[in-house]
Amino acid sequence: MKGMMMHRPLLISGILDYAAEVHGHATIVSRRVEGDIHRTDYPTMRARVVQLSLALEELGVKPGDRVATLAWNGYRHMELYYAISNIGAICHTINPRLSAEQLGYITNHAGDMLLFSDLTFVPLLEKLKDIFPADMRHVFMTDAAHMPENTLNAFCYEDLLDGQPTTRDWPEFDETTAAGLCYTSGTTGDPKGVLYSHRSSVLHTLQIAASGFLTDMGRDARILPVVPLFHVNAWGLPYLAPMVGADLVFPGPNLDGESLWTLMEEEGVTSSWGVPTIWQGLQGAIDRHGRKPAALRQIVVGGSAAPRSLIERFEQSGVSVNHAWGMTEMSPIGSHGALAWQIADLPFDERMALKSTQGRRAYGVEMKIVGDDGKRQPHDGKAKGELYVRGNNITSGYYENDAATAKVMDAEGWFATGDVASIRGDGYLQLHDRSKDxxxxxxxxxxxxxxxxxxxxxxxxxxxxxxxxxxxxxxxxxxxxxxxxxxxxxxxxxxxxxxxxxxxxxxxxxxxxxxxxxxxxxxxxxxxxxxxxxxxxxxxxxxxx
Amino acid sequence: MKGMMMHRPLLISGILDYAAEVHGHATIVSRRVEGDIHRTDYPTMRARVVQLSLALEELGVKPGDRVATLAWNGYRHMELYYAISNIGAICHTINPRLSAEQLGYITNHAGDMLLFSDLTFVPLLEKLKDIFPADMRHVFMTDAAHMPENTLNAFCYEDLLDGQPTTRDWPEFDETTAAGLCYTSGTTGDPKGVLYSHRSSVLHTLQIAASGFLTDMGRDARILPVVPLFHVNAWGLPYLAPMVGADLVFPGPNLDGESLWTLMEEEGVTSSWGVPTIWQGLQGAIDRHGRKPAALRQIVVGGSAAPRSLIERFEQSGVSVNHAWGMTEMSPIGSHGALAWQIADLPFDERMALKSTQGRRAYGVEMKIVGDDGKRQPHDGKAKGELYVRGNNITSGYYENDAATAKVMDAEGWFATGDVASIRGDGYLQLHDRSKDxxxxxxxxxxxxxxxxxxxxxxxxxxxxxxxxxxxxxxxxxxxxxxxxxxxxxxxxxxxxxxxxxxxxxxxxxxxxxxxxxxxxxxxxxxxxxxxxxxxxxxxxxxxx
Ligand SMILES: Nc1ncnc2c1ncn2[C@@H]1O[C@H](COP(=O)(O)OP(=O)(O)OP(=O)(O)O)[C@@H](O)[C@H]1O
Ligand SMILES: Nc1ncnc2c1ncn2[C@@H]1O[C@H](COP(=O)(O)OP(=O)(O)OP(=O)(O)O)[C@@H](O)[C@H]1O
Ligand SMILES: [Mg+2]
Ligand SMILES: [Mg+2]
The missing domain is CATH 3.30.300.30 (ANL, C-terminal domain)
Structure with a gap:
């Protein structure tokens, strides 16, 4: 028997609408490429996202089209996330640190029709202009005053928005419609595209919200995403923050320890998310200053294994460390290290041992460990095997790449992570290696x-x-x-x-x-x-x- | 274009599996009808839910069948929630305070094939036995030692579980499958059935988790649901607590202020959810004891308007009040009063004014206000009209009751709440009355x-x-x-x-x-x-x- 409940598609546009309506007090701070600090809020962002979406449509963007970004963490990049997805097009975020060859490969593979870039990248674009799809147009993410000379016939971001209406109702479509495209970071080979849907991104956001990251951090969430918007949606933060009403502090291009320390101190950042190397840099700055940034209470570390020594030093300086594991193919969060409050009084050593694992699976992510013999292994903390995952936030195959897809999907529909792991009886995941390493x-x-x-x-x-x-x-x-x-x-x-x-x-x-x-x-x-x-x-x- | 992400059905069984795997530290405490205090945890609960589900299948329960409960808040009642829904059957929770006539009406209207009851209700059942569906069987929620004499040929709950296997994989089915049935409380007329689906209940749970109830309460969530499991799923707590790893303290039948105060004090309850009359009772006990229960930090008040004086007295005694609004037809939470942390330092008076409203809409719940002329009204805090809602957690019509359905669904698919409200520009909902009142x-x-x-x-x-x-x-x-x-x-x-x-x-x-x-x-x-x-x-x- 079917339930008798409404069916409303889970759409990304609903997140921004919600934030604009009920989280008017939150602020989004960006250190701009232009050098200054910019502040906005969700009602303003929604108005600009509407303008941008109308401009995209005027530029000929249709549902299903790929629109790419090459940009640091800032409010304009976040506006693109929503404007592109909300009209049924696909936001393709590109990692600017890729090689020229990889940049050419993925823009052509994706068939991007527009590329939005921060000013930092204009010289690079001029140099590489022949590697991009022939009919791809450029937009520079700045205003008329800062628009550089260029041979790319580029549009100016603020000019596109200027004069557009600031309100609209978003189109409605099926929740399985594609919303975003991100290529894996290429650690193990050619980048492969993961095509997120509205359903997968909305559920991923809800799953993180339910998974203790927030309660672990306390109520006043002022989050600095060091993890880039060009890398798996900055681990979901551009969706999570507006949903829960958190403040965001975008650092722009300067991610060294000293720049981060200062921005965190000045902006009262309470939580920050990024890879271990970033935190090694911040730890250096903390040592130099003799203390942590005053408001900082939590860091989320993922992307590769966080060394226990790093975790311990942060915890000793009063910053709770949440060690998370994920993959581009998983939107990305698979597991996280927020400890159950019921064991908050464990001895330091035992807590650090738990925090050094990759934590417990997020709600919505199922896991199995498969041995060399192809058999499922027990979750006893001893048996090791390849980790397989299943869930609404997990890819069912790579974009236009059947060969790569065939290698990762098993007969039961699980995704092979390529990571070797064991799982303890109480749910803690321990990664031992990439299988290739x-x-x-x-x-x-x-x-x-x-x-x-x-x-x-x-x-x-x-x-x-x-x-x-x-x-x-x-x-x-x-x-x-x-x-x-x-x-x-x-x-x-x-x-x-x-x-x-x-x-x-x-x-x-x-x-x-x-x-x-x-x-x-x-x-x-x-x-x-x-x-x-x-x-x-x-x-x-x-x-x- | 479709995204390339897995589709996994959102099923209630996944919540319990998750809790059993990763929230082993949480406890579920119940004051039993038998008089003692009982303690369990999610792994144990899952094992018993498996046993119960197998027993249900042996009793002939098939997908789509309605299985009813008549019980207080306790772990067995919560086990029924999962055992019934996890096998695709429908958990029909019945309010024992209904009149004999209403009890007869809804069990027959629902076509319940089994009725699970707490011992408290055996005398009532004996008296009313002819009003129930002719082929409905009885189960008493107790063990063999406490099984009372009866003429109902009733099964004993613990005997049903005894000897059943304790592990199984749950069946998978479409996420729109019906999971629960609850009749409205009958304030305005005949009770009408709302048929929840797995999708609606899972999304409702995620929406609450994302909506600040938890961060508002702090990390150590030890929640006492005064709101009954027989009334709109105790506002979602039997799903929310296992998802987030909260402890639950079930009070059994004694809900007077003194009993609640003592149980809260003894069990270190941090949060409690219920209707205003309950909190008036607890306030009396707080006055007598000269203080609040030590660990209590938050109450959630809903079901009818919380008077500002009540809110202020709790806040002054150190308990944060979250004033929520909802309906049986909404699973139930529509809006809630957790204030944005960004305005935590507003003067007391202004905070209390905000807390006296019905708060801001939960993520996933859309609202519109419609005037007498049928036109949408602005959200300016002034214009009043009937409140309409839309969302995955909201009914699309009453169970087997087309006449009632026709009265509440508008042409655009919104549900008419029957409440008269205004909405402020910053999202706060103010209920002025039921339209009938x-x-x-x-x-x-x-x-x-x-x-x-x-x-x-x-x-x-x-x-x-x-x-x-x-x-x-x-x-x-x-x-x-x-x-x-x-x-x-x-x-x-x-x-x-x-x-x-x-x-x-x-x-x-x-x-x-x-x-x-x-x-x-x-x-x-x-x-x-x-x-x-x-x-x-x-x-x-x-x-x-
Ligand atoms: N907390 C962690 N501990 C250990 N390894 C981690 C952690 N978080 C992520 N990883 C590693 O990173 C991988 C996912 O990274 P990502 O999706 O960024 O691309 P990549 O695997 O580095 O690149 P590619 O797939 O192109 O080789 C995981 O499969 C795992 O090997
Ligand atoms: N915080 C609140 N403030 C004011 N009214 C509230 C609040 N919470 C709930 N209500 C009222 O309760 C109603 C929902 O209650 P419920 O679903 O329990 O059934 P009922 O409306 O009392 O019964 P019936 O629909 O059978 O007449 C809302 O429509 C609203 O009128
Ligand atoms: Mg990889
Ligand atoms: Mg009603």
């Missing part, structure tokens, strides 16, 4: 994440990565690659091994250490193991020297 | 809620109601009906009129006062204006005496 030694797997985690805790280590190197007898052996805090005071392999022996078996320890000045990074601020392995192609294991 | 004097409307609100603030008034009485010249005039705090110290009409003149026009004031020992109540603890008007049938206006 696991080290196979003598028929047994060694987790690079576990080793890196410990190495990073050594006082002389700034960053650490562990990769497999070939070995005639053991197949592969782990090699430790370290960026030292000071070139004059290097840690020794033995010191780090001694630390590792606390929780690892002797045969799992790296046999050698290599010092580098910096580690290769991906466009989203992760250590690129692909590039690191390439750069170590000539490395020879001590047993062979 | 409005007083029409000389062609102008007078709001009974506004007058009652002021009268209740008088120190000598315990409860107040204002109803229309016929008048030859003015058509109708307002009459004030008062329950005094002490029969020896009655307030005067002039005193109360003087209070009212602060915010009402002279012609809007009641012309007369009538004292009664108590006001007629509906089954859900609201003042029954229907019965009150009937009891005043012989009243003559002073102008006619």
């Amino acid at each position: 696991l080290i196979k030694s003598g028929g047994e797997w060694i987790s690079s994440i576990d080793l890196e985690n410990i190495a990073t805790a050594h006082p002389k280590v700034a960053q650490a990565a562990v990769v497999a190197v070939p070995h005639p007898k053991w197949d592969e052996r782990p090699l430790l690659v370290v960026v030292a805090k000071s070139a004059d005071d290097l840690p020794t392999l033995e010191e780090i091994q001694a630390l590792m022996l606390g929780s690892m078996a002797r045969w799992q320890l790296p046999d050698d250490i290599v010092f580098v000045e910096q580690l290769p990074m991906t466009a989203t601020g992760k250590i690129s193991k692909l590039n690191l392995r390439e750069s170590l192609a000539d490395y020879v294991h001590p047993d062979l020297r | 409005l007083i029409k004097s000389g062609g102008e409307w007078i709001s009974s809620i506004d007058l009652e609100n002021i009268a209740t603030a008088h120190p000598k008034v315990a409860q107040a109601a204002v109803v229309a009485v016929p008048h030859p010249k003015w058509d109708e005039r307002p009459l004030l009906v008062v329950v005094a705090k002490s029969a020896d110290d009655l307030p005067t009409l002039e005193e109360i009129q003087a209070l009212m003149l602060g915010s009402m026009a002279r012609w809007q004031l009641p012309d007369d006062i009538v004292f009664v020992e108590q006001l007629p109540m509906t089954a859900t603890g609201k003042i029954s204006k229907l019965n009150l008007r009937e009891s005043l049938a012989d009243y003559v206006h002073p102008d006619l005496r």
